[in-house]
Amino acid sequence: KAYGVTDRTDPQQSLDAGEKYLRDLYKQFDDVELTLAAYNWGPGNVRKALKKIKAKGQAETWDNVLRFASVPNETSNYVAKVLNNYQKLEG
Numbered sequence: 441k442a443y444g445v446t447d448r449t450d451p452q453q454s455l456d457a458g459e460k461y462l463r464d465l466y467k468q469f470d471d472v473e474l475t476l477a478a479y480n481w482g483p484g485n486v487r488k489a490l491k492k493i494k495a496k497g498q499a500e501t502w503d504n505v506l507r508f509a510s511v512p513n514e515t516s517n518y519v520a521k522v523l524n525n526y527q528k529l530e531g
Contacts, residue, residue, distance in 0.1 A: 444456070481512060492508060493505060496508060
C-alpha cells in the first residue's frame with residue numbers, strides 16, 4: 441500500500457512498487473550489495489549487521505557483513521546471483 445499497489449496481481453503495479461522499494465533501500469544503504477541484501481533479508485537485519493560491524497571498528501561494507509554477521513545462505517547467494525546477472529547484461 442505504501443507504494444500505491446491496489447491490486448497485487450497486477451504485474452505493472454508490482455514492478456513499479458518493487459522499483460520504488462529498491463530505490464528507497466538504496467537511499468538508506470547507498471550501496472548496491474547492501475540494498476540487494478536488504479531487499480532479500482530485510483532492512484532491519486542489514487542495519488543490525490552494520491551496527492555489529494561498526495562496533496567492531498570495521499568498515500560498513502557487504503564484504504564485512506559476510507565476514508562478521510550471520511548472513512543466511514539464501515541472502516548471500518541472492519546478492520551474488522543478482523550482481524552476476526547484472527554484469528552479464530552490461531556485457
